Amino acid sequence: MNRQLLAILWAQWRTLRNYYLRAHMGGVAFSVLMGVLWYGMWTAGAFGASILLVTGEQRFLSRAVPFGLLMAFLYWQLFPLLMGSAGAFLDIRRLLVYPVPHGQLFSVEVLLRFSTGVEMMLILTGAAVGLWRNPIVPAWAPLALIPFILFNLFLSVGVKQILTRMFERKVFRELSMLLFVAAVALPQVLASTGVPEPLQRAFGSFVGVYALLPWGAAGNLAAGAPSALGITALLGWTAFAWRFGRRHFERSLRLDDAPPRPVPPSSGTASGRAGRLYCLPSLLFRDPLAALMEREVRTLFRSPRFRLILLLGCTLGQLVWLPQSFGKYGSPSGVIATNYLTLSSLYALLLLGDNLFWNSFGFDRSAAQLYFVTPVRLATVLVAKNAVAVFFVLLETTVITLLCLVLRLPITGEGTVEAYLVTMTYTLFMLSVGNLASVYQPRPISPAHAWRSSSPGKVQASLLLLYPALSLPLLLAYGARYAFDSQLAFYAVLLVDMGIGAVVYWVALDSILEAAEGRKEAMLAALSHSEGPMSAG
């Protein structure tokens, strides 16, 4: 391998090693545990795929393999978007000053795209083993998965560069996100509502084309049904993806970020209205709490990254849950439909988690030192941040409720109250644990990077372990409703949960303040650090 590429990999390895050697051991252990759980789950899935394919008949294989590859393709290309994460990528800005040919940087970037598809690599490996051991499949057939993997890696480079560029442009960024969300949801909407007759006819006339799509061509080959056309199509798609990825990667090397434009003076226009919105905390609270809240609201609203997450929270949940609940196969009296508003609100809350709860000093970065040098108690700072988090959670729940009303979904007054109460209860527990994480595992986040999660692994880990654990009090309330068949029991348990949540919050706050004082230096250092030659997003 080229000397410079080895140097990049070596520097990244040393960066990670130095980081983990100095990291809080509890945090490291938690990350390792989550990694083992998450990838363990996918390894089990790979095992399942292997077993399924080892005994499969030809008819089954010719249907299952292309479908599985389509799913792998969707996961690889779209899951990072749903998670607001870009995976690992080269920090071009810091590598471009060295004499590295662009082709070599592209090679590393392609390899790094594995990071968004590790799960799929596991599944595909399992599938390849299963196919290879299947007596009716020729031994060479699983090799067809290699160009399919390359196709995904190349395509993923291009898609990431396009999205990154799109998300750097104001307004266009928000519109693009909405379009993408709609595109992501379209297959699900069609599956749930049923494909309209004219569309079915149109699709029907293209049935032959399916075998020429990347997953179709690779799937047929991998299932042991070779055809010259299929091989040509697969190689063609791979070549196209390479060209696409290379072209867009090359464009990303032009670091021509426009310099910040001066902010025009407000004159009763949108910015004036926004200014009045920012001043709202001053009407309700006294300084310094109000000043801190104002600053927090301004920072978050002005951060492209946060605005996108907020937008995703309001829309994506609708598109994920709506077809499930009220589509062709959903039932208006089913669990999802009757709890639709609550589920959508909780989903939005989870998306906001990384920015509002788990890493609340992330946007402050090195400016967090201000909290330790000004005569403001850190408790006030945390309470201000938490109050703003509550404000945004309420805002999202309200927007989702309004969207439901506009879409004429059957939501009731009681359902709305329930959604607010459940979301607030969950928020209280999230805040308690989130404050702890913010002090023990702070990471700087660039507000300008719209499409990067500060810790994608942590998001997955949270989804796996922490979020279900924090939802136990809610499950208890729902359990009470089920056991006693009584709304009263539900609300009574929920109110007790809220009380416990409030007590936990205040008790946790005390110990967090003590920890923050002791970890002040480590916190500020962590918030000031930049990453290695590669970044994770």
Place this chain on the structure above:
Amino acid sequence: MDASPAMAVTDLRKVYGDRAAVDGLTLTVPRGCFFGFLGPNGAGKTTTIKMLIGLSTPTSGAVEILGLAMPAQAVEIRRRIGLVPDESLLFDHLTGAEFLEFVGRMYELPAAQARQRGRELLALFQLDGKDRKLIGEYSKGMRKRVAMAASLIHRPQLFLMDEPFEGVDAVGARLMKDLLLDQVRNGATVFLTSHVLDVVERLCDRVAIIHEGKLVVEGPIDELRTGAESLEEIFVRLVGAERVTETLDWL
């Protein structure tokens, strides 16, 4: 020796929207020269340096570095220049020794040689003995020193430096100046931006002053002086800065 200048910039323009950050800059920097590139904040100095090293594409104009055309020969140019990187280009989770080894290897030095040179540079810049300290834990001055050391590791022919002395203590600054003067004596060229005008005055043979993206003046420093005028006075006169006479009542 190659007769081409160290740097030849012709009618360079960089436009953002309707604003020209650099507007028709034409400049020639001879080889073996210590060149000061000055201007007030926001004048276009950093944008110019970005275009010189190929990090930003000019809207129009031509750049030639050491006889090679940018951006067509960008990789070859980067091999020959030493850039004192902006602090944000350092890797905070590497130690000084690791960073220097990394930079050396990026310039295609064998790993052992890069490591050896890195160690020697750390000693030269009085950063040895901090083997386990991460760059993120360095003071501002130490970061500048390690950045400067990084620019030397591959023995470049041209140094491009954006505010190299900012935040460096007197000892460090003296060391850096001596090193740069040594490099110039050995035939290298230094192109630096700095707001510390007395340092520029002492070090540079030639200066250029840029204001609002346009070149205001360029030439040997002695020729720019009229009478006993200092570089600071020339600078203030040319960029039109006025002394603040008003004060705030409450201050």
